[in-house]
Amino acid sequence: MEVSRRRLLIGTVSTLALAVGLPASFPALSAENAAVGTDAEAKKLLLRMVRVVYPHDQFPDAPYERTVDAIIAAGNKTPGQKLMFAAGIGGLRAASFGNMDEAKATEYCRGIEQSAFFGLVRSTAVVALYNDQEVWKILKYEGPSFDQGGYIDRGFNDLDWLPDPRITEKG
């Protein structure tokens, strides 16, 4: 279930990337090409970066880790992406990004905001993180509703801090 959901998500992200105008595909990579960003240190840096870009104190690590997986998949799509992605991670490492406090780390991200690397991380994360079912639960969004009979008996009109308004025009 989790694997298929993740695969779906990665597919969705790439569809979006295509839709918003990221580069079209290069020739497919051969399987023996090593993936970029999959070592523990790189993952830790990316996780820190996503937490700085989309900081939610109440979110546990798990949805951020799934977001990092989506970023790694996106960053390895093409040789060009790989080169750019590797350079971006190298930049985080060289700047000791992992040791920065949130203010410093935010400042670093502002500095690279226009880069392709930041664009890849942010545009992938904004889709992956907020499409995560664990995140939905924390934000109190209930997700699919049709299978549960909609909200007709589950609170579509349960707001009680304002009076009930009329629903037709007067007269």
Add this chain to the structure above:
Amino acid sequence: MNTIAQDESAVVIIGSGAGGGTMAYELTKAGIPCVVLEAGKHFSINDWVNDEWEAFGQMAWLDTRTTSGSWRVARDFSGLPTWLVKAVGGTTTHWAGATPRFLDYEFKALSTYGEIEGATLLDWPLDLEEMVPYYNAAEKAIGSTHVHGRPPLPANNNYKVFANGAERVGYTRYATGPYGTNAEPYDDRPGSIQDGFNFQGDKNGSKWSTLVREIPRALKTGLCDLRPQSHAVKITHDASGKADAVLYVDKDGNLQRQAAKVVCVAGNSIETPRLLLLSDSNQFPNGLANGSDQVGRNYMRHMTGSMYAWFEKPVHMYRGETMAGIIKDEVQNDPSRGFVGGYYMETLALGPAFLSSFIEPGAWGRDFTKMMDAYCNMAGMWLVGEDMPQASNRVTLSDTARDQWDLPAPNVHFDDHPNDVAMRTYAYEKAEALYKSVGAIGTHRTPPYPSTHNLGTCRMSANPEDGVVDKWGRAHDVPNLFVSDGSVMTTGAAANPTLTIVALAIRQAEFLAGELKKGNL
């Protein structure tokens, strides 16, 4: 289903959405066989999913497109100028359901507003009085709430905030409709179960779309040959200049030809002008029906914007019918507000998946995440008003980008007119005041999304030099070529366009059936 031979000259309808789907049903009901060429797949409501991104991947028109101009969509979503559907039923599968009529003055934009610098305003060659019977027919087809005896939808949470705010700032004309989703069973469709996901197709089938009403009924007549995954790429003509066939690409990528005695183009306001431009020939070097050089021009997308506001207490805006809330007080021409034309305020809700991408595209950091953290306590509305037609807002064929069939992709160029900007700023202020009156602790001005209301580009005009089609939607230059979608709109009015597209299609089908029976085509 009826099969029509490819060498039999038939009525060929291109597209199966609000315009094309309505044409297919109205014509087959009148005994006229039709071929319907639809670029997308034929899904059923059981195929729809209650998941914003998955549904987007399933439904959205994602063929290559490019953008230019100063509109923000060109920066944030450069390859996605619109948010339209590629499937049987077209964008009626995605529409929310608001069905206001155009007002009389909105058919007379030039006379009412006068000349506006930079705008190509024109009066429609028809008026509200002429449209009333067709609006009645369209409202009954759609099953609009609040009219013709259809009951209103109940207030959902997002509406409660919206309507209470409306009352407190002094608006009087607010209601939960008219809205194209059943409050109770009607026309063989069930009443709403308040399940949301109107934009994702509506699995319950309470929402009107041509997928659930017109297309199945057209097929039932035995006169409709529906061909999904059949992407029209060129309309050809004979030596006399009349359309004689439509070339289309089938699902296997093969080029096919359907002979035609009449062609009705209903591909929405990007693909319709693109197809006419792709249909150039020695006789029509600037594209078919383009003697006036108006094909693709005067592209309109409505003045839009959204306001999201958050409160101390929960709202759960996503529960229930997405757009079942409308305020009409600002729809009037009152230039003392600093702009001509008017706008509606309508409830709107997105899930976290879409809200994160659209509430402020490109934003990140704590200012952004504090809005997402407020999701449960958030209310939302859409602002939709008349935008100014401009000759330079235009769909053209790209010199460089090509689609999956190796044909020139459409480029969509758009710049806001100063009137659009003034109206948007004013509307944001009014929306903020509304939400603050019921205790908003924060508000955000969300910029326009990729366009769902796409209008103009083949506009109706009394004078052939000013537009592409006449008052029946018939091309000025090609007597058996009709445009049957929102492309024909001379000006955009403030209203959500689907009702008017359906009403115009019912009217056009009646005219076309009459002409065919008289032997005039």
